[in-house]
Amino acid sequence: MKKALICGISGQDGGYIAKFLLQKGFEVYGGSRDAQMASFKNLDILGIKNQIQLISININDFRSTLQTIIKVKPDEIYNLAGQSSVGLSFEQPVETLESITIGTLNILEAIRFSNLPIKFYNAGSSECFGDTGEEAATEKTPFMPRSPYAVAKSTAFWLVNNYRESYQLFACTGILFNHDSPLRPERFVTKKIIAAACRIYKGSTEKLQLGNVEIARDWGWAPEYVEAMSLMLQQPQPDDYIIATGKTHKLVDFIDYTFKYLGMNWAEHVTVDNSLLRPADLKTGRANPQKAYDKLGWKAAFSMENVIENMIAFELERL
Incomplete structure (x- = not known):
C-alpha cells in the first residue's frame, strides 16, 4: 500500500486530495501543526476523518519536518500548507512569506536529507502571473506577482525548480487557477x-x-483539480503544469x-x-491549460x- 503525506490537510484541497487518494488505495497521513487540537471540519464533511492518520507537523520547523518524513516514509508528499488568502497577505506579509516559502524549503531539504524516493507536489498559484490581460498564461509566461501571497508562491515555485535541477528530486508545482467548492x-x-x-x-x-x-x-471545481495534482506525480519525469478551465x-x-x-x-x-x-x-x-491536457490527459469538466x-x-x- 502506497503512503501519502498531506501537509495542510485541513484546507479545501487537502480534504479533496485525501479523499481521492483514499479511493486510490493509499494510506493517507494528514499533517497539521497540532493534530490533537485541530477540528478538521472539512474531513468530517467529506466523511473521511476516521480513515486518515492525523499527525502533528510544523513545516516551518525543519526538525519536525524531517522527523515526520523519516517516520512516515511517504511515497508522495502534497504541500498544501501555508497562509492561503491573497487579501490577508497584505495584512500579514511576514506570516504569508514564511509559511509558504520556509515550509516549502524545509520539505525539499528534508526529502533530500532522508534520501527516500519521495515524489513531491507543491501548490503553486495563478497569482504568480499577475495581470495576464488578454494573453492566456502558459507555463512559460514570466511571473509578475502583485501581492505578498503571489511573491511567496513565486519564491516557492523557484525553490522547487532549483531542487529538481540541482538534486534530481521528483518535485512538481501545480499552478492552479481559482478553484472552488463548498x-x-x-x-x-x-x-x-x-x-x-x-x-x-x-x-x-x-x-x-x-x-x-x-x-x-478562471474559476474551476476543486474536486477535479486535485486529480491533476495526483496525475503530475504519476508521470515519468517531474514537471510544472497550469491547471484551469481555460x-x-x-x-x-x-x-x-x-x-x-x-x-x-x-x-x-x-x-x-x-x-x-x-x-x-x-x-x-x-489560462492556457493545454499542456495538462497533452501530457496528463486532464481537462476540466466543470x-x-x-x-x-x-x-x-x-x-x-x-x-
Missing part, C-alpha cells in the same frame, strides 16, 4: 457571494458588500449567475465597499456555472 471559508469571495445569496434567498435582509466586481478570473469570467458575471439561479436581481442586494479594495490587485487572470450550482445546492441544504 469547503471554501467565507473569506474567499466566491463562498462569500454564494453564502450571502442563499441567506437572502431564505429571507435575510442583509446587503452583500464587495470590493472590485470587475476583476476577471475560460475567464468577470466577478460580476459570477454574482449575476448566482442571484439569477436563485431567482433574484443581484443589483438589489449588492453594494460596493471601497474599504474592501486591495492595495494592488490583478484585473484579469487567463464550468463556472456548474461550480456555482453545486455550491448553492450545498449551502441551501446546510441552511
Whole structure:
C-alpha cells in the first residue's frame, strides 16, 4: 500500500486530495501543526476523518519536518500548507512569506536529507502571473506577482525548480487557477457571494458588500483539480503544469449567475465597499491549460456555472 503525506490537510484541497487518494488505495497521513487540537471540519464533511492518520507537523520547523518524513516514509508528499488568502497577505506579509516559502524549503531539504524516493507536489498559484490581460498564461509566461501571497508562491515555485535541477528530486508545482467548492471559508469571495445569496434567498435582509466586481478570473471545481495534482506525480519525469478551465469570467458575471439561479436581481442586494479594495490587485487572470491536457490527459469538466450550482445546492441544504 502506497503512503501519502498531506501537509495542510485541513484546507479545501487537502480534504479533496485525501479523499481521492483514499479511493486510490493509499494510506493517507494528514499533517497539521497540532493534530490533537485541530477540528478538521472539512474531513468530517467529506466523511473521511476516521480513515486518515492525523499527525502533528510544523513545516516551518525543519526538525519536525524531517522527523515526520523519516517516520512516515511517504511515497508522495502534497504541500498544501501555508497562509492561503491573497487579501490577508497584505495584512500579514511576514506570516504569508514564511509559511509558504520556509515550509516549502524545509520539505525539499528534508526529502533530500532522508534520501527516500519521495515524489513531491507543491501548490503553486495563478497569482504568480499577475495581470495576464488578454494573453492566456502558459507555463512559460514570466511571473509578475502583485501581492505578498503571489511573491511567496513565486519564491516557492523557484525553490522547487532549483531542487529538481540541482538534486534530481521528483518535485512538481501545480499552478492552479481559482478553484472552488463548498469547503471554501467565507473569506474567499466566491463562498462569500454564494453564502450571502442563499441567506437572502431564505429571507435575510442583509446587503452583500464587495470590493472590485470587475476583476476577471478562471474559476474551476476543486474536486477535479486535485486529480491533476495526483496525475503530475504519476508521470515519468517531474514537471510544472497550469491547471484551469481555460475560460475567464468577470466577478460580476459570477454574482449575476448566482442571484439569477436563485431567482433574484443581484443589483438589489449588492453594494460596493471601497474599504474592501486591495492595495494592488490583478484585473484579469487567463489560462492556457493545454499542456495538462497533452501530457496528463486532464481537462476540466466543470464550468463556472456548474461550480456555482453545486455550491448553492450545498449551502441551501446546510441552511
